[in-house]
Amino acid sequence: MFLLDLILEILDRKNGWCTMKEIAAKAKSSESETATLLEFLAEYGFAVVDAENQRARINPRMHDFLEEMRQVQAEESTSVCKGEEIALSNCRRP
Numbered sequence: 001m002f003l004l005d006l007i008l009e010i011l012d013r014k015n016g017w018c019t020m021k022e023i024a025a026k027a028k029s030s031e032s033e034t035a036t037l038l039e040f041l042a043e044y045g046f047a048v049v050d051a052e053n054q055r056a057r058i059n060p061r062m063h064d065f066l067e068e069m070r071q072v073q074a075e076e077s078t079s080v081c082k083g084e085e086i087a088l089s090n091c092r093r094p
Contacts, residue, residue, distance in 0.1 A: 008058070014058075019055050
């Protein structure tokens with residue numbers, strides 16, 4: 001997993017404010033590298049950064065989007081399994 005993805009995942013799981021130190025520790029990266037990546041995420045609307053208080057959080061819209069994507073994936077995997085069950089039940093034995 002790329003460091004950028006990991007930082008976004010950390011923010012998404014917490015869904016609240018995280019300190020830069022907390023994010024850097026969980027991502028096993030330096031604070032300066034973490035700050036640079038958080039600035040990038042904030043610039044493109046993925047995160048909100050409070051530089052004065054050295055903290056960040058996921059953009060609530062992004063959190064909602066990721067939550068919706070997880071829900072769709074779960075529904076799709078369920079429907080695929082049901083489709084396989086139907087296909088198997090339609091098989092005739094010789």
